[in-house]
Amino acid sequence: MAVLDESTLADPVALTRALVDIASVSEDEAEITDAIVAALSGRPHLTVQRDGNVVFARTDLGRERRVMLAGHTDTVPHHANFPSRTEGDVMWGCGTSDMKSGTAIALHLAATLTNPRHDLSFAFYDCEEIEAEKNGLNRVAATHPEWLEADFAFLLEPTYAAVEAGCQGTMRVDVRTTGVRAHAARSWLGRNAIHDAAEVLNRLARYEARRVTIDGCEYREGLNAMFISGGVAGNVVPDECVVQINFRFAPDRDIAGAEAHLREVFGGLDVTVVDAAPGALPGLDAPAAKDFLAAVGRPAAAKLGWTDVARFAALGVPAVNYGPGDPNLAHKQDERVEIPKIIECAAVLRDYLSLEA
């Protein structure tokens, strides 16, 4: 079994390298989970629990506020980018950006921050890169909701050391046109459902997406066809065409509001909601959030994308993304992390979470 020794746990860069070098493609996370449990067990300031491949650790020091730090342990499949390789200030390898550098910072703080300013909770969870039903944080939010209770949460997903607050919601709808089949040689006997889809595409093409500013963060919405399909055979006027549409919406709309908006945009057309996930308000007016932003010294930006911060938001916990990786490098063959960003994020969080000198 991989062992994370004290000198590695004390150094977030060495710990990032050690975690990257434990292969942990989604659903193959027993080894990395064992290593995390071993690294945190037996420390007087922590209580450690495990559920499957989710590790939960907490302090109970009677502080006024509780802050959560969370990171997933899985990566997408390797692509000739395992194990890690370091050149100068850059560490290359699968998971360096998304998100073992962030997870390493959380694990480093869990092991070493024995007398923090706030009570701390830590969650290390599995299967973030695959279907939502398998997501470890999703699972424990249902089975152990008390694990996620906090006044403020950090998800150490890659943000390149920026504070990204809240997240967009997302909704998929199918807009379907229905016609009448006919032989292509006698097409006037039918009604072409693909031609009728012109109306759907025209409304998409002329849609003007909102920009909404909440707590100083600008959320930009988007309404896009992701797929279109229609057709029966090479000589048949098609009687169905389906446009699958994705709506990314600012967190001032809830799911019902997003659906009502789409039903207005596509009024008179056949609209079916396929699925949806709510957004998360930035929640930057929470006292712990204000303190952190002051510590970072830069304003927060809106998270454009859906992340697990929405799971905290659903439980009423304001949460931000804050991590050293570059989000544009996630899932790429040349995934890498800049070592100074690891040091910077670890130092900012350590300062923020430490008792003032």
Next chain:
Amino acid sequence: MAVLDESTLADPVALTRALVDIASVSEDEAEITDAIVAALSGRPHLTVQRDGNVVFARTDLGRERRVMLAGHTDTVPHHANFPSRTEGDVMWGCGTSDMKSGTAIALHLAATLTNPRHDLSFAFYDCEEIEAEKNGLNRVAATHPEWLEADFAFLLEPTYAAVEAGCQGTMRVDVRTTGVRAHAARSWLGRNAIHDAAEVLNRLARYEARRVTIDGCEYREGLNAMFISGGVAGNVVPDECVVQINFRFAPDRDIAGAEAHLREVFGGLDVTVVDAAPGALPGLDAPAAKDFLAAVGRPAAAKLGWTDVARFAALGVPAVNYGPGDPNLAHKQDERVEIPKIIECAAVLRDYLSLEA
């Protein structure tokens, strides 16, 4: 081996039943071809040749004109509609309409019309119901073009005893829009190719198809999307959308003219021709055609669809479709033919091809 005896050959209804009862799904046509060769061989008025499962027979009586009669021997796969079943005036079964009733009339005339008014050629060919490359008439048009030489040709495809002249041409084109991929959460960084396809569909929706009258036959054109497809993944702004379009055109356009027209309709868009087949002019001003229409006593109508008459047209032979089956019943489980239509078509052709009394 199935044997077609003289009394069967003398009766187009009995002969239809006998041919329907020889299973001959496309590419499984050796038995029916053997039976046709045996039925025609040894007759002093005919020369018989065979190439694979194509049978060619001809008279050489020194007549001024030559008339061709052609029919395919294959059927689509059976669908609980084999063998034939007769109830009153209706014969049910696979191939009754498309086109063993027509093929039976041609075979009946070949065997029994020993002293015709015009020299006659007969072609019985395989694999009409499957890919064009396997079509027996297509094959011998290339390998034995002299077999198809005639002043006028009948294809005994189902027309419900109407004369259907010429046929539409057909062309498939792909119209493609190209965009720029982006993450759906940051869609403004990309360009959605599906949204851009609105322009393609708008032009299709507002296209006004021509109606063209040639030799008294009205050809109605049609321009239709057969398929549309686009999409990369559920969270990616798609960078390609392809609309596959079918153009059915009147035979006053050739393939080059059809392509030029589509390039005008879709001007400014990315158009690729996938394939095309020329139409066939009705050719009803040919003397043999005029005589036949006079014998039938009804005007011809345009054939809406592509048929093998275009293969004759490509060789300069005017050709019509004329057969007893109902084209709307072709390929259906409840395929059937009305026996009086078999008798009517056989009598009209027999009278037209016989020396006047």
